Amino acid sequence: MGCGGFESRRRGTRIVVGALVGALGAGSSGSTSAAAEPATATATAGAKKGKAKAKKGKRRPKPRAPGSAPGAPNAQVRQALRGDAPDHAVAPPRESPELAMMRALDRALFPPPRPSSRPEPWAETVDIDGSTPRAQTSGLPAPATPVAQASPASSSSSPDWLATLARPDFPVRLDAQVVRYLRYYRDDARGRKLIAALARKSGRYIDALRRALAAHGLPRDLCWLAMVESGYDATIHSHAGAAGLWQFMPATGRIYGLTVNRRVDERLDPERSTVAAARHLHDLHQRFGSWALAFGAYNMGYGGMLAAIRRFNTNDFWRLTRIEAGLPYETARYVPKIMALAIAMNNCKAFGCDGMARDPARPFGDEGADALSVAPGVTLDDVADAVDVGRDALTDLNPHLIGSRLPPLETAPPGRKGWTVYVPVGKGAKAKGELPAIQKRRRLGTHRVRLGESTATLAAAYGTSVGVLEAWNDLRRRESARPGRVLFVPRGRKPKSPHEIAATKRPVAVVPRVSFSPPDRRRVFYAPVFGDTVEQVARACGVAVDDVVRWNRTRADARLQEGMHLQLFLPRDAQPADVWLWEEADVTVTPLGSEAFFERVVSSRGRARRKVTVREGDTWRALGRRYGCSVGYLERINRRSRYEALRPGDTIIVYAQKSRLEAIERAEAERKRAPKP
Secondary structure (H helix, E strand, C coil), rough: CCCCCCCCCCCCCCCHHHHHHHHHCCCCCCCCCHHHCCCCCHHHHHHHHHHHHHHCCCCCCCCCCCCCCCCCCHHHHHHHHCCCCCCCCCCCCCCHHHHHHHHHHHHHHCCCCCCCCCCCCCECCCCCCCCEEEEEECCCCCCCCCCCCCCCCCCCCCHHHHHCCCCCCCCCEEEEEEEEHHHHHCCCHHHHHHHHHHHHHHHHHHHHHHHHHHHCCCCCHHHHHHHHCCCCCCEECCCCCCEECCCHHHHHHHCCCCCCCCCHHHHCCHHHHHHHHHHHHHHHHHHHCCCHHHHHHHCCCCHHHHHHHHHHHHHHHHHHHCCCCCCCCCHHHHHHHHHHHHHHHCCCCCCCCCCCCCCCCCCCEEEEEEEECCCCCCEHHHHHHCCCCHHHHHHHCCCCCCCCCCCHHHHEEEEECCCHHHHHHHCCHHHHHHHHHHHHHHCCCEECEEEEECHHHHHHHCCCCCCHHHCCCCCCECCCCCCCCCCEHHHHHCCCCCCHHCCCCCCCCEEEECCCCCCCCEEEECCCCCCHHHHHHHHHCCCHHHHHHHHHHCCCCCCCCCCCCCEEEECCCCCCEEEEEEEHHCCEEECCHHHHHHHHHHHHHEEEEEEECCCCCCCCCHHHHHHHHHHHHHHHHCCCCCCCCCCCCCCEEEEHHHHHHHHHHHHHHHHHCCCCC
């Protein structure tokens, strides 16, 4: 379920090597020398003691059976490896028992059709005289096992009881699918139990939703669409990423004025999400002219519904449900379910839920709570202190506030002057006297991130630390902020330019040698942030992608990584406004493969680079022991296999500790000075 009108339903951090090894790694088991020695009384006692400790400790997991599925992956490490940085909070999916029951009901009432020799359900004939088409079959799959058994006194087999039911205030059709739901709700014990549970939960928002829908000129019984979507649980999240009372996807919510980011998710605000849903349903009904098609488009997306109407040349929702591949299975069940639920809830006595005690009403906007307009940068703890309530009570009233601090207003739709925070009734007056001083104390500046800016460069520019910026902006450790994002920064400070930062710490750029040096261009350098692409950088700087690839010996189809540097040759008067660039005078340029390059790379590890001539009897292992290098490291340096025999006179490059090299060179000099026998 969920609102998929504008977004398909699917869903930069640096990798900390230690965390990855700890999460993914497996320790190597070594042999013990104690097993080869004679056992002693002390050893036996120690072994027994060790076994006793092992029994008290954590139980070892059972080995996985051959051919079984792999275990659950570590989601945090996978996200760090991929470098994902969603622009909104992603909560784990959660489903209410009532929604699970409704999904199971769909599978029971409408099982997959069985193969038969009958005509296809969607086959039909049209009279030549233009009369109404005649369907050869109802198109409904025959249930494998009836899930509803009517009592002898029941009149469910007769259509008379349907005529006595009050209808909702939007048009409904007593299609066979709707009737099948109604009979289950009325005649089956499980159906009556489900209807009773939904009627009980409807007390949370039913009155507020009816008033809000009527205020927008919509049928009041559209409130049952929210029941089918969320079970009237305003904090629920689906597997597809939809959330809230009306199950909006992030993109659709933003289109209808909801703020969805790391700190505020107004899909979880019952009042604001209801206003957005009313606007969306009004637009869908305006487009399709039928509530059945509007409901279906709410579920599958209006683009998918338009495509189905054009493909099969019919705007009859019920006919589309009977055509092979006409509508998704979920959508074909979704509309009859809403209509059947609306009929049942308008006839509580007929469905046995008229005496059900309803849940108390939940706060809806300023109904049941006081609404405050709070400035950005203020934390919920500050508001809780101002109104003298617990943080948990404030969180219950504000499920849409999911961050530790209210975000900048630049992330909200235009026209906002503050963020809405709900407090218990009667506490609003106290907060208005306390909040101004708190807001003045918590005031922060804002900065819109440019291409190439990271938390490290911003911390250096504003004279603060990376940890402070991450805490102020709810960023994960080493997470990169994408261009266009607005971050909190110290207030009243003018950011330093790249030239001013380079005066204290010059970046080192390792670039390939190029012979391109036209007089009308200047060389600048760009330090990528995770997620950047060559095409993105080239477009922002006004140069061709092929030129960037040629200047840097890189590939256009691979992502750029942090720590790289791109050299760009721009026109001398070009000044890209939204890109962080280093001028050539502010960078230490090191050509790849030069002596300066090897000196910097090798010396940073406390080693020195030497070319060694192979002598008689030298092997890879012998050279590794002599110079303190592993055989694998020697392979990597020399790009030669360890299984390739060395011959006297070959030149081998080694990276060795300077002290070891000095000792070897002294010993070699003494050997040469020694008199020959």
